[in-house]
Amino acid sequence: MDGYVLVVDDQLDVRQLILDVLDSMGIPGREAVNGVHALRIIQEKRPSAIVLDIMMPVMNGFTLLTHIQADRACRRIPIILLSGIADNTPQMRNLPGVVRVIRKGGFSVKELREALALALEDELVAGATV
Numbered sequence: 001m002d003g004y005v006l007v008v009d010d011q012l013d014v015r016q017l018i019l020d021v022l023d024s025m026g027i028p029g030r031e032a033v034n035g036v037h038a039l040r041i042i043q044e045k046r047p048s049a050i051v052l053d054i055m056m057p058v059m060n061g062f063t064l065l066t067h068i069q070a071d072r073a074c075r076r077i078p079i080i081l082l083s084g085i086a087d088n089t090p091q092m093r094n095l096p097g098v099v100r101v102i103r104k105g106g107f108s109v110k111e112l113r114e115a116l117a118l119a120l121e122d123e124l125v126a127g128a129t130v
Contacts, residue, residue, distance in 0.1 A: 003028070003046075003047060003048030003049075004027070004028040004029055004030050004045075004047050004048060005022055005027055005028070005029050005030075005047060005048060005049045005050070005051060005116065005119075005120070006029075006030050006031070006032060006038060006041060006042065006047040006049075006050045006051070007019060007022075007029055007030070007031045007032070007050075007051045008031075008032045008033075008034070008035065008037075008038040008050060008051065008052045008053060008056070008061070008064065009031075009033075009051070009052075009053040009056070009082065010033050010034060010053065010055075010056040010057060011053070014053070014082070014104065015031045015033075017109075018051050018082075018112065019031060021109055021112050021113060021116070022116070025113065025116065025117075027116065027120065030047070033056070034056045034057055034058040034059050034060075035056060035058065035059025035060060035061065035063055035064035035067070036058050036059045037058075038050070038052075038059075038064055039059075039064065039067055042068070042074060042077075046073060046074060046077065047077060048077070048078075048119075048120055049077060049078045049079070049080065049116070049119035049120055050068075050077055050078070050079050050080070051080045051082055051116075052064065052065070052079055052080065052081055052082065053082055053083050053104070054081060054083035055083060055084065061081065061083065065079065065095060065096065065097065065098075068097060069096045069097065075096070075097065076097075077097060078097065078099045078118075078119035078120070079095075079097040079098045079099065079119075080098075080099060080100045080101075080102060080115045080116070080119055081095070081098055081100070081101045081102065082102045082104050082107075083103070083104050084103070084104045084105055099115070099118055099119050100115040100118060100119065102115055
């Protein structure tokens with residue numbers, strides 16, 4: 001896999017857990033602590049997928065989603081929402097680019113792996129394995 005997954009969360013332990021899961025799947029990961037930091041990374045090189053917290057300082061996940069959708073080159077990046085306020089209601093699932101919603105603090109590694117596989121299915125079919 002040539003790309004990477006961007007993990008955007010203000011909590012170090014959550015970012016590290018997700019990066020560890022990515023590593024166990026053989027998928028490169030990068031991390032950002034807020035939406036502004038994430039935008040800088042996305043501008044350097046577009047990620048294959050994004051795991052995105054909603055509630056963060058500086059720029060929250062909703063604002064970052066708006067920026068991503070405003071950029072034609074980024075609109076197709078699959079997004080996994082990960083948040084303590086997220087629920088799997090149609091309003092959350094139907095946000096542009098969102099492929100899965102995972103509740104922070106109540107998810108399993110298996111659920112995260114499945115969400116990542118879903119978000120990356122096109123790239124995984126092209127060469128990487130889960």
